Amino acid sequence: MKTAALLTTLSAVVFVPILGLALLIPLLTSGASNAPAGPIGTCASQQGGPAGAAGLTDSQLERAAMIFAVATETAVGAPGAVVGIATALQESDLGADPTAGIPNAGGDIGLFQMRTLIGWHADGTTIAENVTTLLDDRYQARVFFLGHTTLTGWHIPGLADIPNWHHLTLTTAAQKVQRSARPNAYARHEATARAIIATLLQHQPSATPACGMPTTGLECQTTPADVGSELGLTADAARVMRCVAAGWPQIRTIGGLRPGDPRDHGTGRAVDVMIPHWSTPAGAATGQEIAEWARTNATRLGVTYVIWQRRIWSVARTNQGWRNCSEGSCYDGPNPSSAHLNHVHISVNGTTNATALSNNGGDGAVVLPVAQGTYRITAGFGQTGTRWASIHTGLDFAAPTGTPIRAVTAGTVTYAQASGGPYGNLTTIRAADGTEVWYAHQSRINVRLGQAVAAGRVIGAVGATGNVTGPHLHLEVRINNHPTNPRTWLQQHNLNP
Numbered sequence: 001m002k003t004a005a006l007l008t009t010l011s012a013v014v015f016v017p018i019l020g021l022a023l024l025i026p027l028l029t030s031g032a033s034n035a036p037a038g039p040i041g042t043c044a045s046q047q048g049g050p051a052g053a054a055g056l057t058d059s060q061l062e063r064a065a066m067i068f069a070v071a072t073e074t075a076v077g078a079p080g081a082v083v084g085i086a087t088a089l090q091e092s093d094l095g096a097d098p099t100a101g102i103p104n105a106g107g108d109i110g111l112f113q114m115r116t117l118i119g120w121h122a123d124g125t126t127i128a129e130n131v132t133t134l135l136d137d138r139y140q141a142r143v144f145f146l147g148h149t150t151l152t153g154w155h156i157p158g159l160a161d162i163p164n165w166h167h168l169t170l171t172t173a174a175q176k177v178q179r180s181a182r183p184n185a186y187a188r189h190e191a192t193a194r195a196i197i198a199t200l201l202q203h204q205p206s207a208t209p210a211c212g213m214p215t216t217g218l219e220c221q222t223t224p225a226d227v228g229s230e231l232g233l234t235a236d237a238a239r240v241m242r243c244v245a246a247g248w249p250q251i252r253t254i255g256g257l258r259p260g261d262p263r264d265h266g267t268g269r270a271v272d273v274m275i276p277h278w279s280t281p282a283g284a285a286t287g288q289e290i291a292e293w294a295r296t297n298a299t300r301l302g303v304t305y306v307i308w309q310r311r312i313w314s315v316a317r318t319n320q321g322w323r324n325c326s327e328g329s330c331y332d333g334p335n336p337s338s339a340h341l342n343h344v345h346i347s348v349n350g351t352t353n354a355t356a357l358s359n360n361g362g363d364g365a366v367v368l369p370v371a372q373g374t375y376r377i378t379a380g381f382g383q384t385g386t387r388w389a390s391i392h393t394g395l396d397f398a399a400p401t402g403t404p405i406r407a408v409t410a411g412t413v414t415y416a417q418a419s420g421g422p423y424g425n426l427t428t429i430r431a432a433d434g435t436e437v438w439y440a441h442q443s444r445i446n447v448r449l450g451q452a453v454a455a456g457r458v459i460g461a462v463g464a465t466g467n468v469t470g471p472h473l474h475l476e477v478r479i480n481n482h483p484t485n486p487r488t489w490l491q492q493h494n495l496n497p
Helices: 003-011 058-073 077-092 127-134 137-146 170-178 185-202 235-247 281-296 315-320 486-491
Strands: 270-274 303-308 311-314 343-348 376-379 395-398 404-406 411-418 425-430 436-440 458-461 472-479 482-484
Touching (some): 281 343, 303 315
Antiparallel strands (some): 303 311, 376 395, 404 458, 411 425, 425 436
C-alpha cells in the first residue's frame, strides 16, 4: 500500500477520547536503532505517511488503529500501542493470516493468538463459546493490555501488569505478556509499529493536537516531588515541568529554579529535562520527542526557545527551524551539559496561560478518581439496603473493568493488596493532612506499600473484587479514621462527581 492510501485509510478512523496525557505522548524508545543528529519532526511537523507501513492492507491498518484506540482507552497510550501492534504483526500479521481464525494445536486463535481453552482468556463454558469471544479483535486488544481474570480468580497478566514495562525493550515487554516460543521475533516489527503510531498521532482530529496535548489546555498533574520541584517557577515553566513528567514517565529528573543564574533559570522561566541514557539511540530518541513536543506546542505552552543536542529553536526565528548552536546563541563545545547533549532546555515567557494550571477542574490538589465521561454514580454515602451490613460508607463510580483509577490527592500508600473481605483488592493512600482515601474492588493494583504518589497518578483499575454486584470503584474518604461523605469532600475541592 502506498503512503497516500495509508493516509486516506487513517483519516477515516474514528478516534476515542484520550483518557490521560501520561502515556499518550511518548512512543516507546527502548531499542531504537538510529538517531539523527538533532531534533526532527516527530509530531505535527511530520509530513506524509510512514514508509515502514508500506504493503499493509486497509484491514490491517484499521486493526492497527483499533489497537491504538484501545491503548488510549486503557491508559497505556502510544507506547503500549507500539508494543501491541508489533505483537499483532508477529502473531497474526495484524489479522491478515488466514490461519489466525482457526485454533492452532495449542488452542490459540485470533489477533493476538490467545488461548481458547477453558479457564484462559475468555469465560465461556465451552471452547466454541471462547472461540466466538476471542474472534473479537477489540476484546483481544483489551486483554493484551489489561490481562484477564478468570472465573477462578487467576489473573493472566496484560502489558499494564508488567512492572516498568515502558522501560523495557519492545521484545522483552511483548514476551512477558505473550510467552512466545519465538521471543525475539517481535523486534522486527518495531519500525512498522512506530511508523503507524506516528501517523495516527499526526492525523488525529484537530481538536486533539499532535503529540497528545489535550484541547482543554495543558492541565497536567503536579510534578512528583522525586522528579522535580515547582518551587519558584513561573506558571508556564511549572506547566512544562508537569506535562513532561506526566508524558514521559521514564524521565526521573527535571531541573527548575537556579537562584543566582543570570538567565532564565534564575527567574523561574526555564526547565532542564535530564535524559536517561542520553548517549544511546534510545535516549536520543526520547530527547528528540520532548524537544519537538515543546516546539510544536510552543504557543500554548508559552515556550520562547528550546535547546537540544547543540541545536536551538526559537519563536523569534521560527521560520528558520532548528539551527546549529554555532549559528545561534547557545554553546557548541565538547561539554555534554553545556552543549545540551544530556538534557533538553526549555525556556518560557512566564505566565502565558496562568489560569490553566489546575488539575482536571479541581483546585490543583484533588482530582476525580476516574475520568469524566467514563463512569456513573450508582451508590451514595449513607445509603442503606441489603447490599450493606449497616450503611454505605463511600461513593460508587460504576465503570467497565479495567478503567484506570487515579489517586484523588497526593499521599503515601498505606495499604495495597487483596483485603480478603468485602473491599476486595484495596488501596489506601494517606495525604499529608492525615486524610485517608480508600479505593476498593480493584481488578489491578499498580502501587506498593509506602510508595509516594502524586494526585492524578494511575494507581490501579476498576474491578469487581469483594462484595459487589458489578464492576465499580468504591471511593471512601476517612478523616480521623471516620468515613465522611466523598461527594461533599470532592465538592469542597471544586469537583462535582
